[in-house]
Amino acid sequence: MPGRQLIMNFEVTPTSHTLEAYKARGGYETLAKALKMAPADITKEVTASGLLGHGGAAFPVGRKWGVMKPNPGEIHYLCANADEGEPGTFKDRWILEHAPHLLVESMLITSYALGVRHAFVYIRGEFDLPWRRIQAGIDDAYAAGYLGKPVFGSDFTLDIVVYRGAGSYVCGEASGLITSIEGRKPYPRNRPPRLTVRGLFQKPTVINNVESLANITGIIRMGAEEFRKVGTAKSPGTQLISISGHIAKPGVYEVEYGYPWAKFLDEDCGGVLHGAKLKCVVPGGISTKVLTRAEIEPLNLSHESVNPAGSGLGSGGMIVIAEGTCMVRLLQVLLRFYHHESCGQCTPCREGMGWMHRIIDRIVEGKGVPEDIERLYAISHANDGTTICGMGDAAGFATVGILNKYRDEFEYWIANGRSKMDGRLECLA
Amino acid sequence: MRHLIPEFEKMKERYPAGFESSLVLPCLRRVQEDRGFVSDDDIVALCEYLGVPRIQVEEVLSYYTMLLRKPLGKVHLQACRNIACSMRGAEGVIEHLCKRLGVKPGETTPDGTFTVSTVECLGSCGTAPVVMVNEAYHENVTLAQLDRLIEAVVEERAVVNGVEERAGVVEERAVDKGI
Numbered sequence A: 001m002p003g004r005q006l007i008m009n010f011e012v013t014p015t016s017h018t019l020e021a022y023k024a025r026g027g028y029e030t031l032a033k034a035l036k037m038a039p040a041d042i043t044k045e046v047t048a049s050g051l052l053g054h055g056g057a058a059f060p061v062g063r064k065w066g067v068m069k070p071n072p073g074e075i076h077y078l079c080a081n082a083d084e085g086e087p088g089t090f091k092d093r094w095i096l097e098h099a100p101h102l103l104v105e106s107m108l109i110t111s112y113a114l115g116v117r118h119a120f121v122y123i124r125g126e127f128d129l130p131w132r133r134i135q136a137g138i139d140d141a142y143a144a145g146y147l148g149k150p151v152f153g154s155d156f157t158l159d160i161v162v163y164r165g166a167g168s169y170v171c172g173e174a175s176g177l178i179t180s181i182e183g184r185k186p187y188p189r190n191r192p193p194r195l196t197v198r199g200l201f202q203k204p205t206v207i208n209n210v211e212s213l214a215n216i217t218g219i220i221r222m223g224a225e226e227f228r229k230v231g232t233a234k235s236p237g238t239q240l241i242s243i244s245g246h247i248a249k250p251g252v253y254e255v256e257y258g259y260p261w262a263k264f265l266d267e268d269c270g271g272v273l274h275g276a277k278l279k280c281v282v283p284g285g286i287s288t289k290v291l292t293r294a295e296i297e298p299l300n301l302s303h304e305s306v307n308p309a310g311s312g313l314g315s316g317g318m319i320v321i322a323e324g325t326c327m328v329r330l331l332q333v334l335l336r337f338y339h340h341e342s343c344g345q346c347t348p349c350r351e352g353m354g355w356m357h358r359i360i361d362r363i364v365e366g367k368g369v370p371e372d373i374e375r376l377y378a379i380s381h382a383n384d385g386t387t388i389c390g391m392g393d394a395a396g397f398a399t400v401g402i403l404n405k406y407r408d409e410f411e412y413w414i415a416n417g418r419s420k421m422d423g424r425l426e427c428l429a
Numbered sequence B: 001m002r003h004l005i006p007e008f009e010k011m012k013e014r015y016p017a018g019f020e021s022s023l024v025l026p027c028l029r030r031v032q033e034d035r036g037f038v039s040d041d042d043i044v045a046l047c048e049y050l051g052v053p054r055i056q057v058e059e060v061l062s063y064y065t066m067l068l069r070k071p072l073g074k075v076h077l078q079a080c081r082n083i084a085c086s087m088r089g090a091e092g093v094i095e096h097l098c099k100r101l102g103v104k105p106g107e108t109t110p111d112g113t114f115t116v117s118t119v120e121c122l123g124s125c126g127t128a129p130v131v132m133v134n135e136a137y138h139e140n141v142t143l144a145q146l147d148r149l150i151e152a153v154v155e156e157r158a159v160v161n162g163v164e165e166r167a168g169v170v171e172e173r174a175v176d177k178g179i
Helices: A019-024 A029-035 A039-049 A061-067 A092-098 A100-114 A129-142 A174-181 A210-224 A261-268 A302-311 A327-341 A347-364 A371-383 A393-415 B002-013 B019-036 B040-050 B054-063 B092-103 B143-154 B170-174
Strands: A077-082 A118-123 A159-164 A203-211 A239-245 A251-256 A278-282 A317-322 B075-080 B115-119 B132-133 B135-137 B158-160 B163-165
Touching: A019 A129, A029 A092, A029 A210, A039 A061, A039 A100, A061 A077, A061 A100, A061 A203, A077 A174, A077 A393, A077 B002, A092 A129, A092 A210, A092 A239, A100 A118, A100 A129, A100 A203, A100 A210, A100 B143, A118 A129, A129 A159, A129 A278, A174 A203, A203 A210, A210 A393, A251 A261, A251 B158, A251 B163, A261 A302, A261 B135, A327 A347, A347 A371, A347 A393, A371 A393, A371 B115, A393 B135, B019 B040, B019 B054, B040 B054, B092 B115, B092 B143, B135 B143
Parallel strands: A077 A118, A077 A203, A118 A159, A239 A317, B075 B115
Antiparallel strands: A239 A251, A278 A317, B075 B132, B132 B135, B158 B163
16 A cells, blocks of 8 residues: 555455444544544644645645634534545545545534534435445434434534535535535635635535545544654645556555655556556546656655646546547547536636537547647636636646647647547557 | 425424525435426425425526436436546447447437436546446446346346346345445
8 A cells, every 4th residue: 555544544344334343443532532622722733734625626624624713603514525526536435435434523523623513415416325325324323322412421413414416516616515505506606705704505614525524533533743744744644546547456545645656556556557558647637737657757646746747636536548548539528528517607617618629529520620729728728717616727727738748649630630549548458 | 296295394304494495406306216307396396395486496407417307218327428437448338338229328218218328427437437327336337247237127137237136135235245
């Protein structure tokens, strides 16, 4: 395994997700410890741990919590973002399926720290087993008295509702998510006001990714100082990386920040599928820019190493692309996705995604014109910073990232009406 | 829809006060589970029950891809076509399903048994290609497995991840597998 483990630190068996198994691993003992602390001290500890959000933006969790002013008597909400939909990302699913009680205990501790009485788990609608597992975990926690009534002799109580989505990428955006919980289509909201000031039904709301929350129990158990001994100074702890595409051993890996990237691919993940050569890697979900083999060679898996290379670890959704893969077809798949998922609220995204999709379809049909490449750049730039949520920017990043590095493949297809490779997305043996 | 109101009332108890509007999605999902789709009458009844404007329910219905206004086939085959699945053979899977069943993506077989759809990322990229068969994910799916599944449906047997089971025990099995 690539470094120390904080979340995937137990053997997965057919019963390891149950309350009984979780308690045998020391489960809910940290909650008892937390309830003896002052709520503000928990936030201080989390801030001191330097924990970075795992949803994609790596925003410091402590800073987000710090905005929330837990005034007694006022209503505050917490939402766990389990709307995992960034292509290439399937790591929150691992937590929901295998460690549901780690999430429940962490949500209890977080809610105690932030003065929350009602919390939500927003889970994407397609997830079936993960939903069954987290719902069963919550039901068991109710039956055991951790939820729904005062716990461990304190006067703190928490209710958690699992809210199932119904198929929409934009719901993973924090403000889209709460609009969806309000029972509407998930149009993202302009900030300010921040959601920690005015969120769900206009009440202060903290929305954290499942993996970010799952780290809270460990931080309170071991203390911020111990937590910071894992990982690097600027990226403390670990990151769950879900790796897919042309890789020999796809799956979810917990990687200690600072672990060498090439070693992770070659040794831990068994190298490129069928022994092929590596063309490039999507580091953290398709909205992060692709990096070539030469670019990742000197890097390690930490934000301070990957960000200066012009990309990011994002949501940890790593996609490995083998030599021989057609990047024009690959971009076509991405742009079709963005077009499909644009919620339609902001003009640059609604129109831009469709426009880019039509251009790439035209190129693949052999009807592209040389100006199409510049047009794709122009639309990408027009989206940058002009939409309410980050989706417009993300589609632009992904497009520009591929165009910058593989422009020749696009020029070839436009000039010759066919792929420079053989139009393949698969990696053949 | 009205026969589901006692169930909705129970659901409401779990939410904080004043969250009626939030119940639109879970109620619609439940109605769909019951009927297979959401009818015009359901919309009217739900608006009346929750006290929300009709436009809100209509917007939700037209926006979310999993909510349906029309019935689909008995078995809904949703093949992921996003990047990781495409890189692991999803295009061949979709082509095979459509050819075998004689439909285009989005269409239902004339006997009303199968509907084939293409969907975007299902969050199962490490086990690509993935086809969602009704509620269940079939991961690392092969053309031979899909053929067996189609044959089994025609013969009224059930198949999970290529393993044939008696009808009725499929759901438990998916959970018990410890995957």
